[in-house]
Amino acid sequence: MSDKSFTFSHAISRKPSRSSVDGLRAVNVGAPDLARFEQHHADYVAALRSTGAEVTVLDAMEEFPDSVFVEDAALCLQEGAVIMRPGAPTRLGEAREMAPHLETLYSEVVCIEGPGFIEGGDILTTEREILIGLSARTDKAGVDEFIRLVDRWRYAVRVVDTPPDVLHFKTDCSLLDGETILATKRLDRSGCFKGYNVIHTADGEEACANSIRFNNLVIMPAGFPRTRDQLLAAGYEIREIGNSEAAKLDGGMSCLSLRFSPS
Numbered sequence: 001m002s003d004k005s006f007t008f009s010h011a012i013s014r015k016p017s018r019s020s021v022d023g024l025r026a027v028n029v030g031a032p033d034l035a036r037f038e039q040h041h042a043d044y045v046a047a048l049r050s051t052g053a054e055v056t057v058l059d060a061m062e063e064f065p066d067s068v069f070v071e072d073a074a075l076c077l078q079e080g081a082v083i084m085r086p087g088a089p090t091r092l093g094e095a096r097e098m099a100p101h102l103e104t105l106y107s108e109v110v111c112i113e114g115p116g117f118i119e120g121g122d123i124l125t126t127e128r129e130i131l132i133g134l135s136a137r138t139d140k141a142g143v144d145e146f147i148r149l150v151d152r153w154r155y156a157v158r159v160v161d162t163p164p165d166v167l168h169f170k171t172d173c174s175l176l177d178g179e180t181i182l183a184t185k186r187l188d189r190s191g192c193f194k195g196y197n198v199i200h201t202a203d204g205e206e207a208c209a210n211s212i213r214f215n216n217l218v219i220m221p222a223g224f225p226r227t228r229d230q231l232l233a234a235g236y237e238i239r240e241i242g243n244s245e246a247a248k249l250d251g252g253m254s255c256l257s258l259r260f261s262p263s
């Protein structure tokens, strides 16, 4: 098994803004506390850097309350980057802001022009394919344009459904290694991971399905001990990061960075 699906030389993240108190959320459980959010973010960046990757931390963008969730703005592949077209109107402008940063690292950066929508949180790249979940933020027109754009790099793309009431496809899953996926039972039940090894989040711990494999580490939100212990028993090296403030805005570990190794 090669390890190209989880070996990364670079990551980009963006500091949380004061305006994050106005970020989108499905259920209002209170505004994030900025100081705590900044501390969690710094811990997250430190975890990425501890693996030897070069991590760029962009300044906060007050005009976009959800801009800390950089994953939704782009998809970074080995050959090039695709600038997304977020389905949330308040997030549309974030994607174009990401382009210049990626252009310094990639020779090819292409953009979804619309009219469709697609957000990075709905895309899971594995060793064998790019899996895209249709969701409230990602529609068929957005996916079709994405498929046309990445055709030049010869990726297999498979389109699946995101369960109702789940924000993004990756809210409910993460890649743990070339052939293993951490997923909620509700998502796995759809059959979309046939042919992969699947580790289920423990009952009641679905919110930790949005973790990331980043080089030697599985970085997961703190507070999910049964799933953590399962992953430790399976041999993964775990780093737990506080996520209470991002979680108030429906964010998790994958949303907070773009991870890539440009060729």
Ligand code: CIR
Binding pocket: 023, 024, 025, 066, 069, 071, 072, 088, 091, 120, 121, 122, 167, 168, 170, 171, 249, 250, 251, 252, 254, 255
């Ligand atoms: C949003 O609703 O767009 C943000 N509050 C949360 C985005 C989380 N991103 C992700 O799951 N990739």
